Amino acid sequence: MDCGIFGIYGHPEASKITYLGLYGLQHRGQESSGIVTSDGKRLYSHRQMGLVADIFNEDVLKKLPGHIAVGHNRYSTTGTSELKNAQPFVVEYSKGGLAVSHNGNLVNAHILREELETSGSIFQSSMDSEIIVHLIATSRAPTVLERIIVSLQRVRGAYSILFLTENSLIAARDPSGFRPLVMGTLRGSYVFASETCALDLIEAHYEREVEPGEIIVAAEGKLNSVKPFKEERRGHCIFEYVYFARPDSVVYGRNVNEVRKQLGRVLAREQPAPVDIIIPVPDSGVPAAIGYAGEAGLPFEMGLIRNHYVGRTFIEPEEGIRHFGVKIKLNPVRETLEGKRVVLIDDSIVRGTTSRKIVKMVRDAGAKEVHMRISSPPTTHSCFYGIDTPTREELIASSHTIEETRQFIGADTLGHLSLKGLLSVVGEAAPHFCAACFTGEYPVEIPLELRSPQLGLFDSSQNNGSSSP
């Protein structure tokens, strides 16, 4: 699901700090990673397919000198896993070097790209981030900042974005504030990151979020903030709380672990079950399961063990293995499950196929009853702002009632957290959130071409790194 971005201005070891920051954001993207630095004179770049810890070593980091850096982790989406789509995207244009780290999806990318190509722009990738770069390059505005402003005024959709030039770092967040972006300080340098867990690792001090519609320029040793966009409806992605962010992060001002435990508690009140034990689908279901168990006064148990050494693909024997795709990640603990009535806690159901396999596996391991509890409402709509949900047609909840879904996944009962329950946890901030994946109410309008993928205009490769849980 979407990507992780990180930037730092004014640190003598900018690339080393960025590498650690990206490592802390690894959960936001595992397909490729990259860092671009500047020493004030020119840019240095390294991008590679794979994990942060495999890509960067002393040798690579030595070739990334300078005091300014931006980094990017890209999520693996099927089909477009190519180095040329790795970020940060870096170019030379008339004003010098420019690197971009982008998290989020634009909704008018296809229109702008066609326009730019007609005027002679040559695209190197299928990323919509490149559209922003071409808008900047073809702008006639005199300064880089002005060019960025006029370019961002033309795009619609979600972006938490970092620009690096020879002598500045510029952070921007779309007016709805779809994707998270925080700012910190580290011994006089300025740091930007998708989540606070990246700040923790490098011992940076968390200052505040970059505000929706805000552009912060770090240059000449100091910060400047501008807000050049007209107001838009707020739309913080609520799915960051439900699934995507790391539990130790503070997102939109609240700790994710605590939010998730609270979701579990409300879920326990809304959807109780007469069971013996509460089992999470690890790792994402753990905090909600702890909350559920606490509220219900029932034992929390690790009845499914996760294998963390997961590679990109696994080879199945020809005879086949039941639930292969799930079994490669999860194994039930028979002795813990046997003869028990179980509540199984997960964060969401997408296509239903994974849940179906897990329920079956838990039952095969001896559970007497399996009650599925989901710490979010049914996912009925696709996301166009950066979370890689499948098309609406593939979302089981878009065409099935809860009872039909229950039958499909084979659970004894199925209960979702209500939208009201979900929003009650975030409290007064509720109106500022985007819950379009549960409601279909999109804060920024989605063009018809994107909504109807059969028209072929929505190439998943334009997604800036996203995936479904």
Added chain:
Amino acid sequence: MDCGIFGIYGHPEASKITYLGLYGLQHRGQESSGIVTSDGKRLYSHRQMGLVADIFNEDVLKKLPGHIAVGHNRYSTTGTSELKNAQPFVVEYSKGGLAVSHNGNLVNAHILREELETSGSIFQSSMDSEIIVHLIATSRAPTVLERIIVSLQRVRGAYSILFLTENSLIAARDPSGFRPLVMGTLRGSYVFASETCALDLIEAHYEREVEPGEIIVAAEGKLNSVKPFKEERRGHCIFEYVYFARPDSVVYGRNVNEVRKQLGRVLAREQPAPVDIIIPVPDSGVPAAIGYAGEAGLPFEMGLIRNHYVGRTFIEPEEGIRHFGVKIKLNPVRETLEGKRVVLIDDSIVRGTTSRKIVKMVRDAGAKEVHMRISSPPTTHSCFYGIDTPTREELIASSHTIEETRQFIGADTLGHLSLKGLLSVVGEAAPHFCAACFTGEYPVEIPLELRSPQLGLFDSSQNNGSSSP
């Protein structure tokens, strides 16, 4: 800590099944991995540094044809991380091809190696497994099985071992049964593995343990068992329960997750603490923490979040980062810990340095009190049977009282599970266990040269893959 071994006889996709089996045993060794197969005529081999999922793909597995296979995961130990020490070890000798997958350490390796070299044997590696191979090659016995028997009769120490020849798979376990080894069946084929979690993944049926002192030969389509060794004192490694095995495995007949939870419960009774929450050091401390919390009636919380994308080394900035080695793996959740009195549950303390960092980190994150609870007795002695504990000098408990250790790690209180408590969990089987790391009572005598590493005779490179937590 020690290694993972896997073998299969009589399956048309032997290498594919072995690859999955090794993936299921990845937690037992991440340094290198290898598979050797036989198609009845000759052996095929592939060994490589790295993780199972990275090493094996369709192309590699296609080059490993045949219906018999053995595999091996090697643990990373410092200094000898070289491909030539990867297993399975495979040679051509007078009787044909021979491959060996070995888990465990021999205690008379140095004497036998010197003897063999004096007679003209040329060693290719520093593994003591190679000693067994040379004993087999230089034996005058007429059959491979007889050669294996006379060779194993000469070695002393720990071995769960699999031999592959052109047309047989032979499993053996030392008379004390130090390291685990189980047998299963899969649609008419015979499977051997270090742990049952490997059987689960491939849907094999768990039959029984290979017994201490037993040799099982799979050849000509059937099994034969012999017990050619004189009885020895039993010495099942109790540390497999405490730390090493995967929670979903059945080891020595008992499920590990249930044993660990029970250790936590006894620990709660022996070492209660007036706190608000129970926090595990993830992942190994989780089951004991669940048990402790349940017994104490206190909330279980995930106050430390683990980053699972861990590489082999991490580069620290020159300015330094507090607790860097620990922080790269764990991050505290401030909102969960702040103002709380905390019991922190871990499985063991080795040098004390990691615990010290964790305690400090939890305190820095706002915990009011930190009470360390360890689900095993103090580790006072080195292991010579395959667990890679450091030398006695480096074990904090070998020279410090519990109070001194508490001061060193900076906890408010420190409490260990008692030996009696530990053994009470395994019940009547207690006399069959080796708890030498806690007691210094070694079931198979350790030569003086090994006990005194300063004599330089104990080269850690002779360790067949082990490490301490």
Added chain:
Amino acid sequence: MDCGIFGIYGHPEASKITYLGLYGLQHRGQESSGIVTSDGKRLYSHRQMGLVADIFNEDVLKKLPGHIAVGHNRYSTTGTSELKNAQPFVVEYSKGGLAVSHNGNLVNAHILREELETSGSIFQSSMDSEIIVHLIATSRAPTVLERIIVSLQRVRGAYSILFLTENSLIAARDPSGFRPLVMGTLRGSYVFASETCALDLIEAHYEREVEPGEIIVAAEGKLNSVKPFKEERRGHCIFEYVYFARPDSVVYGRNVNEVRKQLGRVLAREQPAPVDIIIPVPDSGVPAAIGYAGEAGLPFEMGLIRNHYVGRTFIEPEEGIRHFGVKIKLNPVRETLEGKRVVLIDDSIVRGTTSRKIVKMVRDAGAKEVHMRISSPPTTHSCFYGIDTPTREELIASSHTIEETRQFIGADTLGHLSLKGLLSVVGEAAPHFCAACFTGEYPVEIPLELRSPQLGLFDSSQNNGSSSP
């Protein structure tokens, strides 16, 4: 020195034929190689640093399907040896895919690039071939051919160039015809190549040269030729005869081996020497030495043996080795040289440093007298059309008399072929040649910025692959 280009239209194994064609043109560029194909629907591309035989194998060629292909070998020039400068250069733009293989240098590249960047074009490389691509992309002309025409009308300098689109192959040669480009046919398909030796290898039939100022379009199964440029002074590079082309090729209608032998014969008449044997500097000096020896009636001998296993760099011991750079390629045969008066034949002298080492080496091996004879006039001027001569300052003949050069290289006598002698060999065609490297008379005007490299405007990285002998 400059590059090798190859293209084919209408062959079912287009990539395989192109790979062989590039192998036959390997002498024209050893830094990187690439092939782009089209199957009528989309383009497929593979570029890599290294030699043709190392880069392309069955697997790579399988991923390059289609019946149209272009290929390119790039010469190694210092400093800009990067994959992004490898060709064919391939982009997506408003009219679809476009790949370019270019041999030659533009002289107004810097002006056009600045213009394009100011209008918002983003460059991916430092090659001036990319300028042509951006001109095409930003053109408003309706068809690809018209866009190519208007774009080529704006550039000045040398280009033998092949364009590939989804359904066509377009060959063009600048109006002066600086660099060679020939056309052939192979079982109904059309082939274009820098030299005929590439046609020989694939058994294509040599048809004719692509004429200066001609554009040939292969599309819809047939050829079309247009000549949209105004006449320019002809300027066939005479250095192709002197050094660059392979002896078995027919260039500008004449066989290179025969031309070189004839150069040797005229040289023998102009610059006789009272010696015992005639020795070539292998391999380039061989044909002229054979001609010289034949004309002089003196024995031709291989007194210097060339090591053909040459890598990109060699490591010298700290103590140093005399003539290391030359010795790594050439070794004298003492028994052949000892006590002899020797004529040493080379094709040209650039900086003089290599000649100096060779003369010394031949003398050290026992030659009594060393008479240097060069089968071309003194090289006094840089080439701006694609041959990678150094700056004028570095050319020894630009600032030294022949006698001074003789002293510098340490020869007993030094004799060059005269310009008149050189042109006499090409006969009536002489006015059509560019001999600017010997005369300073440039057929297409060189802007002042290029002539004065100290101004820093002439970045050697804009060279499309070239080098000096």
Added chain:
Amino acid sequence: MDCGIFGIYGHPEASKITYLGLYGLQHRGQESSGIVTSDGKRLYSHRQMGLVADIFNEDVLKKLPGHIAVGHNRYSTTGTSELKNAQPFVVEYSKGGLAVSHNGNLVNAHILREELETSGSIFQSSMDSEIIVHLIATSRAPTVLERIIVSLQRVRGAYSILFLTENSLIAARDPSGFRPLVMGTLRGSYVFASETCALDLIEAHYEREVEPGEIIVAAEGKLNSVKPFKEERRGHCIFEYVYFARPDSVVYGRNVNEVRKQLGRVLAREQPAPVDIIIPVPDSGVPAAIGYAGEAGLPFEMGLIRNHYVGRTFIEPEEGIRHFGVKIKLNPVRETLEGKRVVLIDDSIVRGTTSRKIVKMVRDAGAKEVHMRISSPPTTHSCFYGIDTPTREELIASSHTIEETRQFIGADTLGHLSLKGLLSVVGEAAPHFCAACFTGEYPVEIPLELRSPQLGLFDSSQNNGSSSP
């Protein structure tokens, strides 16, 4: 054809000098290369598939410290191109480290190997060099030198061999002196190499040959020579002169280029032809062609151009290309050959298939008559001493008369140098040569098993690097 070996004792940059020496011996083996060094305490080793210039760089050489080194280039033979067969072969045994560089083939390898395996020796490779190492390891003699002596006394066949221990370099040559081995000095250090061209490159002074049956020990800063073998019939490989050695080398006391030219002169006298031009098959036919042309008073011409960028394999289009295997290396110069009566000079005919293709190619290029002249007698017998000739059955001359061979290769006439003519060139030394490939008279007896390959006892993989021209 056989291998290149190099060693140096007492030089501070031993690995760098060895790398250059191996580069100078690259023509003797292109499959793999390796260097082992000693710093007086331990051995350091690097072996890799590929060419010297690709394998060794600053980083690799830095990891090969010490003042003693041995190196090896292995020839590519089909089927056994594996790293484990690369040399120098290096082991640890009871006396410490030992590395071996071997050129030549043993004729009793199979017997000794079986013997050693029966006694328990485990072999790592299929090289017969390893047999010598096991003989040394299992010897009971007290010193390394004595062990080497008793071991070499047991082997029969060809070996020019270098042993490296922690503190010595030992050179040995079999009593017949089959393969060349020379000694030189370089600023106080001692150098050994297969050919003098390796000494030239590093500026070492050529001292003398290592004599047949001589063992030279470089240790404790000085040289010692012993001759522990009983006299054998001399058998210097005459094929080194005919084809294998580099023309600039001095082999068996004579310069190869001069010998080859003389072979050409005698050939011209024995086998004249009424032709217009003399053409060599480059590169090996060049010196004999120069000699032939000089003696005959006819023009020497380069009518075939060799492509030196040859890779290991080439992919042919499905339609096929005539003479593909030859065309990939050689291209005729039509303008030079057209209408001419041609003598084509090659060094030998093995299977006849290559000659057939070349004759056809020259004729296709317009030659009116093609007269093949070979600068050696018909090759009728296999070599068992290190030159990789095919089995007798595959040698065309073993079963065809010269007239039959002429018809097969399609030449107008075919003439070989006579054995008498060949031996006349080496003069008085003639009785010291092995010409078994031309005569079937083997100086050291060949066991029946080797002579009859259909018995399957002669595994070509036991060849220490050899090939046919």
